[in-house]
Amino acid sequence: MPQHSTPYSDELAGHPQIAYRNGQLMVEAVPVAELAQRFGTPLYVYSRAAIEQAARAYQNAAQGKRVALRYAVKANSNVAILQLLAHCDWGFDIVSGGELARVLAAGGDPGKIVFSGVGKTSAEMRSALQAGVQCFNVESQSELRRLSQVAGEVGVTAPVSLRINPDVDARTHPYISTGLKSNKFGIAQGLALRAYLDAALLPNLHIVGIDCHIGSQITQLEPYLDALDRVLELVHELEHHGIMLEHIDLGGGLGIRYAEETPPTPVALMSALLDRLERAGQGHRQVMMEPGRSVVGNAGLLLSEVITLKSSLERHFAVVDAAMNDLMRPALYEAWQAIVPVRPRDGTQALRYDVVGPVCESGDWLGRARELDLREGDLLAVLSAGAYAMAMASNYNTRPRAAEILVDGAEAHLIRERETVEHLMAGEQLLVF
Incomplete structure (x- = not known):
């Protein structure tokens, strides 16, 4: 879609698939203002074409190579989006029994599901074993023993890969860094050989791989290569002890553009990793990758209406009907996401606004110090909201979660209905006096 030059082109x-045309914001061929009128606000809006374009970029990079792509469901778990990716022949990386149920409901192939996560319950393990998932990424020796026991009870052998913590700095926000020795994730590099040797002795387990995931919103190649080098050290050590692996899982975490980031492309990332594997004599192994944010993040936006404009002695506030319960990233990480008007004005009355929500927390903000020319009733779009927006949404302040829309060309499909307060109270019970 051509993007006409506006003050918000950057x-x-x-x-x-998100652009201004004839003075208004469009997602594919649909005016965003029409979506607000039809479905209300706040509203999550996604572009099917943008998701498929991002998915194809990975698939094209993997063409002809021993690479298996597994979408990280935690980024956006709507069943319609999972269905779309399953239709594109992707597998899935899950971290809970609930995500397993979503993938299966969306028609995902259980034989292409990798079950990650640091705290799997016995019930979740049982469900995954019965479904026939491809692999469990195990994060502790305690989990190995529990999985062996559950697999014995189910009467199957569990395929396992051990997640190694290589103590590599992903150079990202501390809350989304997962590969340092201070993080809760994985098995420390120095303890990994013992864990593998113990796993080889446990009944009902079959070792198939090694896993590493160092964080999210990574915008440089070097952390991935540093982590791979540490993993390869262990692979050689395991081979020396007679433990042969079928695959190396290098996780996900590739960043997207929120502001001025220039993350590597899937081609650049995959080429660098596969070249390092080839030079290490490991090019024959299957490589597994688990992107999430980089598949859906820039395909979506959060649409909101300006309720109130107010000023204090020091600041100007645009109070909108979306809040921290709709988009947690700013409150949680002080994350920056672009905020643009749906119908830009001429800028003559622009002020520097803090864009905030109505939730009773000072941390309830979507953007600070944004130059905007606003009136009450205007529509604003928070960009890059396809990942970790609805997936992290809550009902704080008894706020029903917003509807989700998937735009496909000139069509807009409701893929999740807006919640109501009645939905929220449906499982609650009054006391009997």
Whole structure:
């Protein structure tokens, strides 16, 4: 979609299928203002074409190579989006029994599901074993023993890969860094050989791989290569002890453009990793990758209406009907996401606004110090909201979660209905006096 030059063109860079046309914001061929009128606000809006474009970029990079792609469901778990990716022949990386149920409901192939996560319950293990998942990424020796026991009870052998913590700095926000020795994830590099040797002795387990995931929103190649080098050290050590692996799982975490980031492309990332594997004599192994944010992040936006404009002695506030319960990233990580008007004004009355929600927390903000020319009733779009927006949404302040829309060309499909307060109270019970 051509992007006409506007004061917000820089913010729209890196967001395929989202552009201004004839003075209004469009997602594919649908005016965003029409979506607000039809479905209300707040509203999550996704572009099918943008998701498929991002998915194809990985698939094209993997063409002809021993690479298995597994979408990280935690980024956005709507069943319609999972269905879309399953239709594109992707597998899935899950971290809970609930995500397993979603993938299966969306028609995902259980033989292409990798079950990650640091705290799997016995019930979740049982469900995954019965479904026939491809592999469990195990994160502790305690989990190995529990999985062996559950697999014995189910009467199957569990395929396992051990997640190694290589103590590599992903150079990202501390809350989304997962590969340092201070993080809760994985088995420390120095303890990994013992864990593998113990796993080889446990009944009902079959070792198939090694796993490493160092964080999220990574915008450089070096952390991935550093982690791979540490993993390869262990692979050689395991081979020396007679433990042969079928695959190396290098996780996900590739960043997207929120502001001025320039993350590597899937081609650049995959080429660098596969070249390092080839030079290490490991090019014959299957490589597994688990992107999430980079598949859906820039395909979506959060649409919101300006309720109130107010000023204090020091600041100007645009109070909107979306809040921290709809988009947790700013409150949780102080994350920056572009905020653009749906119908830009001429800028003559622009002020520097803090864009905030109505939730009773000072941390309830979506953006600070944004130059905007606003009136009450205007529509704003928070960009890059395809990942970790609805997936992290809550009902704080008894706020029903927003509807989700998937735009496909000139069509808009409701893929999740807006919650109501009645939905929220449906499972609650009054006391009997």
